Amino acid sequence: MSCIIKTENLSRDFKSGNSVVHALKNVSIEIEKGKLTILRGRSGSGKTTLINLLGALDRPDSGSIIFNGIDITRASERVRNELRRKHMGFVFQSVALISMMSAYENVEFGLRIAGVGAKGRSERARKCLSLVGLAKRMDHRPHELSGGEQQRVAIARAIAHKPDVIFADEPTAELDTHMGLQVVKLFRDLVELEGLTVVMTTHDPSMIEIADHVLTLEDGEIVDAR
Numbered sequence: 001m002s003c004i005i006k007t008e009n010l011s012r013d014f015k016s017g018n019s020v021v022h023a024l025k026n027v028s029i030e031i032e033k034g035k036l037t038i039l040r041g042r043s044g045s046g047k048t049t050l051i052n053l054l055g056a057l058d059r060p061d062s063g064s065i066i067f068n069g070i071d072i073t074r075a076s077e078r079v080r081n082e083l084r085r086k087h088m089g090f091v092f093q094s095v096a097l098i099s100m101m102s103a104y105e106n107v108e109f110g111l112r113i114a115g116v117g118a119k120g121r122s123e124r125a126r127k128c129l130s131l132v133g134l135a136k137r138m139d140h141r142p143h144e145l146s147g148g149e150q151q152r153v154a155i156a157r158a159i160a161h162k163p164d165v166i167f168a169d170e171p172t173a174e175l176d177t178h179m180g181l182q183v184v185k186l187f188r189d190l191v192e193l194e195g196l197t198v199v200m201t202t203h204d205p206s207m208i209e210i211a212d213h214v215l216t217l218e219d220g221e222i223v224d225a226r
């Protein structure tokens, strides 16, 4: 298997007052390139902590993360910023679209931030909105879209700059089961069509069978990997 991210003995502690929470304990995993991997586990099991480390949004207390051959745990903030901006895309539970902008403008603006030239932006923004099934909704503002449609705009924005990996933390949590499944199926299609790698967290069991790989966390430890 060709792996895009590999972690070795990752640990992350959180201190609050006199107590310490061992949010992750010696987590060693591999994320396969071009596949959809789901991180699952009960609330508090460490899913968000792990995905934040993989996406270079946080640093571990010990252990290492190799992303595309680069040890991001030892890299400078400058290198990590660059990696996030160019090679990673993020989708969060609550959609963070800009309310004054249309769906198209939200995606186009994301490309501008990623440093894509004006010529390429328009075409790519349209293509990504079409990929997520919103070709006819491009000019709608977020409040003129359903929750599932807004989440799809957020996904179009996350994939527009052609990242290697999308990290999605509970992207379906605020959607009903039907909409949630549609969003996960969309990730499935993007993996096939665009060769994306997707890492997503969920505690919804109905999503699990759509994944290529499932990693189960319990109390900060990987207890099952398949």
Ligand SMILES: Nc1ncnc2c1ncn2[C@@H]1O[C@H](COP(=O)(O)OP(=O)(O)OP(=O)(O)O)[C@@H](O)[C@H]1O
Residues within 6 Å of the ligand: 014, 015, 016, 021, 022, 023, 041, 042, 043, 044, 045, 046, 047, 048, 049, 050, 203
């Ligand atoms: N900033 C923090 N300070 C202190 N403790 C934290 C912090 N962030 C997370 N924790 C603790 O670390 C553990 C793992 O939290 P994490 O957010 O990774 O869980 P999760 O699996 O994402 O849960 P959920 O499904 O509820 O989102 C929990 O016990 C949590 O209380």
Ligand SMILES: [Mg+2]
Residues within 6 Å of the ligand: 047, 048, 049, 169
């Ligand atoms: Mg979480």
